[in-house]
Amino acid sequence: MSQNTVTHLIHDRNHRGTTKIGWLDSRHTFSFGNFYDPDRMGFRSLRVINDDQIAPGAGFATHGHKDMEILTYVLDGALEHKDSLGTGSVILPGEAQVMSAGTGIMHSEYNHSQTEAVHLLQIWILPDEKNLKPRYEQKAFPIEERSGKLRLIAAKDGRDGAVTIHQDVDLYVSVLNTGDVINYHQQPHRHAWLQVAKGIVTLNGEELRAGDAVQISGEEKMEISTEVGGEILLFDLA
Incomplete structure:
Protein backbone atom coordinates (compact mmCIF):
# COMPACT_ATOMS: atom_id res chain seq x y z
CA MET A 1 0.00 0.00 0.00
CA SER A 2 1.41 3.38 -0.89
CA GLN A 3 1.50 6.03 1.79
CA ASN A 4 -1.08 8.04 -0.12
CA THR A 5 -3.64 5.22 -0.18
CA VAL A 6 -6.27 5.32 2.54
CA THR A 7 -8.76 2.56 3.30
CA HIS A 8 -11.74 3.39 5.47
CA LEU A 9 -14.18 0.58 6.27
CA ILE A 10 -17.19 0.62 8.61
CA HIS A 11 -17.99 -2.55 10.56
CA ASP A 12 -21.72 -2.60 11.23
CA ARG A 13 -22.80 -3.44 14.79
CA ASN A 14 -25.57 -5.66 13.43
CA HIS A 15 -23.07 -7.96 11.72
CA ARG A 16 -21.30 -8.95 14.93
CA GLY A 17 -21.39 -12.48 16.27
CA THR A 18 -23.63 -13.30 19.23
CA THR A 19 -23.36 -15.49 22.30
CA LYS A 20 -26.47 -15.50 24.48
CA ILE A 21 -26.73 -17.85 27.43
CA GLY A 22 -28.54 -17.41 30.72
CA TRP A 23 -26.01 -15.10 32.38
CA LEU A 24 -24.11 -13.70 29.39
CA ASP A 25 -25.10 -11.51 26.44
CA SER A 26 -22.02 -11.01 24.27
CA ARG A 27 -21.38 -9.40 20.88
CA HIS A 28 -18.23 -10.35 18.99
CA THR A 29 -16.68 -7.79 16.62
CA PHE A 30 -14.24 -10.46 15.39
CA SER A 31 -14.50 -14.24 15.03
CA PHE A 32 -14.71 -15.78 18.48
CA GLY A 33 -16.04 -19.02 19.97
CA ASN A 34 -18.78 -20.39 17.72
CA PHE A 35 -18.82 -17.23 15.57
CA TYR A 36 -16.59 -17.52 12.53
CA ASP A 37 -16.34 -15.01 9.70
CA PRO A 38 -13.22 -15.16 7.48
CA ASP A 39 -13.56 -11.40 6.92
CA ARG A 40 -13.56 -10.76 10.67
CA MET A 41 -10.40 -12.41 11.95
CA GLY A 42 -9.00 -9.28 13.58
CA PHE A 43 -7.25 -6.15 12.38
CA ARG A 44 -3.47 -5.81 12.54
CA SER A 45 -2.54 -7.03 16.07
CA LEU A 46 -6.11 -6.51 17.32
CA ARG A 47 -7.71 -9.95 17.60
CA VAL A 48 -10.81 -9.77 19.85
CA ILE A 49 -13.30 -7.12 20.91
CA ASN A 50 -16.14 -8.68 22.88
CA ASP A 51 -18.96 -6.49 24.16
CA ASP A 52 -20.15 -8.40 27.24
CA GLN A 53 -23.09 -7.94 29.57
CA ILE A 54 -22.90 -10.26 32.59
CA ALA A 55 -25.79 -10.92 34.94
CA PRO A 56 -25.49 -10.15 38.68
CA GLY A 57 -23.25 -12.57 40.56
CA ALA A 58 -22.37 -14.53 37.41
CA GLY A 59 -19.23 -14.74 35.32
CA PHE A 60 -16.42 -16.71 33.73
CA ALA A 61 -15.06 -19.52 35.91
CA THR A 62 -11.29 -20.07 36.11
CA HIS A 63 -9.81 -20.67 32.66
CA GLY A 64 -6.45 -20.26 30.96
CA HIS A 65 -4.79 -18.02 28.37
CA LYS A 66 -1.39 -17.96 26.72
CA ASP A 67 0.53 -15.50 24.52
CA MET A 68 -2.10 -12.77 24.47
CA GLU A 69 -2.42 -9.22 25.81
CA ILE A 70 -5.90 -9.12 27.38
CA LEU A 71 -7.38 -5.73 28.25
CA THR A 72 -10.61 -5.15 30.11
CA TYR A 73 -12.50 -1.85 29.95
CA VAL A 74 -15.65 -1.64 32.09
CA LEU A 75 -18.43 0.62 30.83
CA ASP A 76 -20.98 0.12 33.64
CA GLY A 77 -20.90 -1.83 36.88
CA ALA A 78 -17.94 -3.63 38.46
CA LEU A 79 -15.99 -6.74 37.45
CA GLU A 80 -14.16 -8.93 39.97
CA HIS A 81 -10.90 -10.48 38.79
CA LYS A 82 -8.72 -13.24 40.29
CA ASP A 83 -5.70 -14.92 38.70
CA SER A 84 -2.91 -17.42 39.25
CA LEU A 85 -0.44 -14.60 39.96
CA LEU A 120 -17.56 -4.36 29.61
CA LEU A 121 -15.34 -4.64 26.58
CA GLN A 122 -12.80 -7.45 26.57
CA ILE A 123 -9.97 -6.81 24.12
CA TRP A 124 -7.29 -9.23 22.98
CA ILE A 125 -4.11 -8.01 21.29
CA LEU A 126 -1.45 -10.32 19.87
CA PRO A 127 1.87 -9.66 21.65
CA ASP A 128 5.04 -8.77 19.77
CA GLU A 129 6.86 -11.63 21.50
CA LYS A 130 5.84 -15.08 22.71
CA ASN A 131 6.54 -16.78 26.04
CA LEU A 132 6.72 -13.56 28.02
CA LYS A 133 6.51 -13.60 31.80
CA PRO A 134 2.84 -13.26 32.82
CA ARG A 135 1.95 -9.94 34.43
CA TYR A 136 -1.01 -7.88 35.62
CA GLU A 137 -1.54 -4.12 35.71
CA GLN A 138 -4.52 -1.91 36.51
CA LYS A 139 -4.85 1.88 36.60
CA ALA A 140 -7.68 4.36 37.05
CA PHE A 141 -8.23 7.36 34.76
CA PRO A 142 -10.50 10.04 36.27
CA ILE A 143 -13.45 11.24 34.21
CA GLU A 144 -11.95 14.72 33.85
CA GLU A 145 -9.01 13.16 31.96
CA ARG A 146 -11.36 11.32 29.57
CA SER A 147 -14.16 13.85 29.10
CA GLY A 148 -14.20 15.63 25.74
CA LYS A 149 -10.65 14.58 24.89
CA LEU A 150 -8.61 11.49 24.13
CA ARG A 151 -6.84 9.89 27.08
CA LEU A 152 -4.08 7.36 26.45
CA ILE A 153 -4.76 4.34 28.69
CA ALA A 154 -2.51 1.64 27.16
CA ALA A 155 0.76 1.81 25.22
CA LYS A 156 3.90 -0.21 24.55
CA ASP A 157 6.04 2.31 26.45
CA GLY A 158 3.51 2.97 29.23
CA ARG A 159 3.92 6.70 28.73
CA ASP A 160 1.71 9.36 30.30
CA GLY A 161 0.63 6.97 33.02
CA ALA A 162 -0.87 4.39 30.64
CA VAL A 163 -0.71 0.67 31.36
CA THR A 164 2.01 -1.16 29.43
CA ILE A 165 1.22 -3.65 26.67
CA HIS A 166 3.64 -5.81 24.69
CA GLN A 167 2.69 -4.50 21.25
CA ASP A 168 3.05 -1.31 19.20
CA VAL A 169 -0.47 -0.08 19.96
CA ASP A 170 -1.70 3.15 21.54
CA LEU A 171 -5.19 2.84 23.01
CA TYR A 172 -7.11 6.05 23.72
CA VAL A 173 -10.56 6.45 25.29
CA SER A 174 -12.93 9.39 25.49
CA VAL A 175 -16.32 10.19 26.98
CA LEU A 176 -18.02 12.77 24.76
CA ASN A 177 -20.82 15.06 25.82
CA THR A 178 -23.21 17.00 23.60
CA GLY A 179 -21.27 19.34 21.33
CA ASP A 180 -17.82 17.86 22.00
CA VAL A 181 -15.43 17.62 19.04
CA ILE A 182 -12.20 15.60 19.02
CA ASN A 183 -9.57 15.75 16.29
CA TYR A 184 -6.94 13.09 15.64
CA HIS A 185 -4.39 12.89 12.83
CA GLN A 186 -3.71 9.31 11.78
CA GLN A 187 -0.16 9.03 10.40
CA PRO A 188 0.37 7.57 6.89
CA HIS A 189 2.31 4.51 8.08
CA ARG A 190 -0.15 3.66 10.88
CA HIS A 191 -3.59 2.07 11.17
CA ALA A 192 -6.58 2.93 13.35
CA TRP A 193 -9.59 1.17 14.78
CA LEU A 194 -12.38 3.32 16.22
CA GLN A 195 -14.84 1.44 18.45
CA VAL A 196 -18.04 3.12 19.56
CA ALA A 197 -18.79 1.80 23.05
CA LYS A 198 -21.81 3.95 23.93
CA GLY A 199 -24.13 6.50 22.39
CA ILE A 200 -23.97 8.04 18.92
CA VAL A 201 -20.98 9.82 17.38
CA THR A 202 -20.02 11.03 13.94
CA LEU A 203 -16.65 10.42 12.30
CA ASN A 204 -16.00 12.92 9.51
CA GLY A 205 -19.75 13.29 9.06
CA GLU A 206 -20.61 9.56 9.17
CA GLU A 207 -23.00 8.54 11.95
CA LEU A 208 -21.88 5.65 14.15
CA ARG A 209 -23.79 4.00 16.97
CA ALA A 210 -22.76 1.86 19.94
CA GLY A 211 -21.22 -1.34 18.59
CA ASP A 212 -20.17 0.15 15.25
CA ALA A 213 -16.48 0.34 14.40
CA VAL A 214 -14.29 1.85 11.69
CA GLN A 215 -10.95 0.52 10.46
CA ILE A 216 -8.57 2.96 8.81
CA SER A 217 -5.25 2.36 7.07
CA GLY A 218 -3.11 5.27 5.93
CA GLU A 219 -3.21 8.96 6.68
CA GLU A 220 -6.56 10.39 7.74
CA LYS A 221 -7.59 13.42 9.74
CA MET A 222 -10.41 12.34 12.00
CA GLU A 223 -13.05 14.62 13.44
CA ILE A 224 -15.18 12.86 16.02
CA SER A 225 -18.22 14.66 17.41
CA THR A 226 -21.58 13.99 19.02
CA GLU A 227 -24.96 15.65 19.44
CA VAL A 228 -26.25 13.25 22.10
CA GLY A 229 -23.17 11.89 23.91
CA GLY A 230 -21.04 8.80 23.51
CA GLU A 231 -17.98 6.85 24.59
CA ILE A 232 -15.23 5.69 22.21
CA LEU A 233 -12.04 3.68 22.10
CA LEU A 234 -9.42 4.58 19.48
CA PHE A 235 -6.60 2.15 18.68
CA ASP A 236 -3.53 3.49 16.85
CA LEU A 237 -1.83 0.38 15.48
CA ALA A 238 1.43 -0.49 13.73
Missing part, protein backbone atom coordinates in the same frame (compact mmCIF):
# COMPACT_ATOMS: atom_id res chain seq x y z
CA GLY A 86 -2.32 -14.00 43.19
CA THR A 87 -4.07 -10.88 41.93
CA GLY A 88 -7.49 -10.08 43.30
CA SER A 89 -9.13 -6.87 42.15
CA VAL A 90 -12.35 -5.12 41.19
CA ILE A 91 -12.36 -3.23 37.89
CA LEU A 92 -14.55 -0.12 37.69
CA PRO A 93 -15.54 2.22 34.84
CA GLY A 94 -12.65 4.45 33.79
CA GLU A 95 -10.01 1.89 34.72
CA ALA A 96 -7.70 0.05 32.35
CA GLN A 97 -6.72 -3.50 33.23
CA VAL A 98 -4.20 -5.53 31.27
CA MET A 99 -3.19 -9.13 31.76
CA SER A 100 -0.19 -10.33 29.77
CA ALA A 101 -0.84 -14.06 29.52
CA GLY A 102 2.65 -14.88 28.21
CA THR A 103 3.75 -18.42 29.11
CA GLY A 104 0.35 -19.06 30.67
CA ILE A 105 -2.06 -17.68 33.22
CA MET A 106 -5.33 -18.80 34.83
CA HIS A 107 -8.02 -16.32 35.80
CA SER A 108 -11.69 -15.83 36.57
CA GLU A 109 -13.99 -12.85 36.01
CA TYR A 110 -17.27 -12.34 37.84
CA ASN A 111 -19.82 -9.60 38.18
CA HIS A 112 -18.97 -8.03 41.53
CA SER A 113 -22.59 -7.01 42.12
CA GLN A 114 -25.41 -9.30 43.17
CA THR A 115 -28.05 -6.85 41.91
CA GLU A 116 -26.72 -4.98 38.85
CA ALA A 117 -25.40 -6.19 35.49
CA VAL A 118 -21.85 -5.36 34.45
CA HIS A 119 -21.10 -4.11 30.92
